[in-house]
Amino acid sequence: xxxxxxxxxxxxxxxxxARAVRLAGGEVVPLWHADADLPAVDAVVLPGGFxxxxxxxxxxxxxxxxxxxxxxxxxxxGMPVLGICNGFQVLCEAGLLPGALTRNGHLHFRNRxxxxxxxxxxxxxxxSYAQGQTIVVPVKNGEGRYVGSDADLDRLEGEGxxxxxxxGGNPNGSSxxxxxxxxxxxxxxxxxxxxxxAVEELTGPSVDGLGFFTSVLEGVLS
Amino acid sequence: MPRxxxxxxxxxxISDPQGQAVLGALGRLGHTGVTGVRQGKHFVLDVxxxxxxxxxxxxxxxxxxxxxxxxxxxxxxxx
Numbered sequence: 001x002x003x004x005x006x007x008x009x010x011x012x013x014x015x016x017x018a019r020a021v022r023l024a025g026g027e028v029v030p031l032w033h034a035d036a037d038l039p040a041v042d043a044v045v046l047p048g049g050f051x052x053x054x055x056x057x058x059x060x061x062x063x064x065x066x067x068x069x070x071x072x073x074x075x076x077x078g079m080p081v082l083g084i085c086n087g088f089q090v091l092c093e094a095g096l097l098p099g100a101l102t103r104n105g106h107l108h109f110r111n112r113x114x115x116x117x118x119x120x121x122x123x124x125x126x127x128s129y130a131q132g133q134t135i136v137v138p139v140k141n142g143e144g145r146y147v148g149s150d151a152d153l154d155r156l157e158g159e160g161x162x163x164x165x166x167x168g169g170n171p172n173g174s175s176x177x178x179x180x181x182x183x184x185x186x187x188x189x190x191x192x193x194x195x196x197x198a199v200e201e202l203t204g205p206s207v208d209g210l211g212f213f214t215s216v217l218e219g220v221l222s
Numbered sequence: 223m224p225r226x227x228x229x230x231x232x233x234x235x236i237s238d239p240q241g242q243a244v245l246g247a248l249g250r251l252g253h254t255g256v257t258g259v260r261q262g263k264h265f266v267l268d269v270x271x272x273x274x275x276x277x278x279x280x281x282x283x284x285x286x287x288x289x290x291x292x293x294x295x296x297x298x299x300x301x
Contacts, residue, residue: 057288064285093288100291102232107239147236147291173239 001026001217004041006071006087008033008062012049013084013196020196021045024213031067038070043080043124043216046071046087048140048194058101058143059089068094080124080216081188085141088180088190097181097190098156099148104141105173113205114139114193115167116179123163123186124219128211135164135208137198139171139179144192146174146181156181163189224269226278227297230287231262262292273298 003026007014018028029041033051038044051062062068072094075081083091091097104110113136121131129135148156153175156162164180172192180191195209232238241259248256265286267278278296287294 056286060285060288092290098290100288102236102291103239105237105239107243149233149235152290173237 001043002029002041003027003213003216004029004031004038004044006031006033006044006046006067008049008051008065008086008090010049010051010053011047011086013047013194014049016194016196017045017047017084020199020210020213023199024210024217026213026217033062033065033067036066036070038067038074041079043082044071044074046081046083046090047196048085048087051086051090054143057089057093059086059091059093062086063090063093072096075183075188078185078187080219082125082212082216083188083190084194084196085144085192088192089143091188091190096183096188098152098161099146099178099181101143101192102145102147103143104145104171109140109142110144110171111140112138112171114169114171114179116164116193117167118164120160120163120182120186123182123189123215125189125212125215126163127219128215134167135198135211136206137193137195137209138205139193141172141192144172144174146178146192148175153178159184164191164193224271224273225299226267226269226273227299228265228267228278228282228286229262229295229297230265230282230292231260233291233293236291 003021005018118129118133121129166177195212198204198209241261245259
């Protein structure tokens with residue numbers, strides 16, 4: 001199964017994301033943000049980092065690059081897309097996910113191992129987990145506070161589109177402890193925490209993050 | 223050349239920790255009369271020919287501001 005991993009100028013975690021895809025058993029297709037065409041891939045990962053130096057707003061300029069137009073079109077046709085950290089910001093800016101990510105409430109960059117409660121185990125990226133499962137993966141962000149109007153957040157919760165929630169403390173002041181959300185069809189997922197950094201005992205706090213990548217591979221196969 | 227100014231500020235319902243930090247600093251400097259600070263962005267666009275207001279509004283709302291969390295104001299001037 002071919003999983004595209006996009007590199008933007010300023011991406012940091014594209015190599016780790018590609019590594020996580022390989023460890024999960026997928027074939028990585030490196031993608032460059034300025035390309036107009038999206039090659040034949042079964043899913044796409046938008047990695048973390050500081051695309052375009054976070055100028056204007058985090059993810060704003062990346063979301064308007066040529067490749068992203070193709071990603072948005074394919075996502076509307078059902079292709080799974082996972083955005084991690086800066087990738088989540090890009091997905092919100094591109095209009096594929098609701099809400100926005102802004103400066104952390106305490107204004108500090110926060111980097112720690114974070115417990116997450118999996119609330120949706122039936123999306124394209126979370127089927128390897130059990131609903132209600134707690135996992136631990138790193139979180140590292142300066143603009144990770146998920147916000148939206150109360151009406152929008154109520155609707156999101158009503159539709160069951162919160163995928164993961166912070167447990168044991170909210171690292172950035174996100175509304176309602178929201179750490180990740182999904183599109184209405186469950187194919188597009190945005191996560192502020194970093195599952196790609198928790199795929200091996202040697203380098204991560206757990207291997208809990210691998211499930212996001214095995215989920216999409218299982219889904220594509222079935 | 224016509225100049226267009228675009229001001230972007232977080233919507234009132236979105237909390238602004240940067241503005242609150244500035245407010246805290248003002249209090250420590252003795253400026254206790256300031257009771258609120260909202261921090262925003264200010265863009266100055268030089269535009270060739272006659273500015274097309276509809277196009278400028280699209281630029282402001284589709285790129286310079288994120289309408290999910292920000293309000294935007296357009297100011298056209300001829301200086």
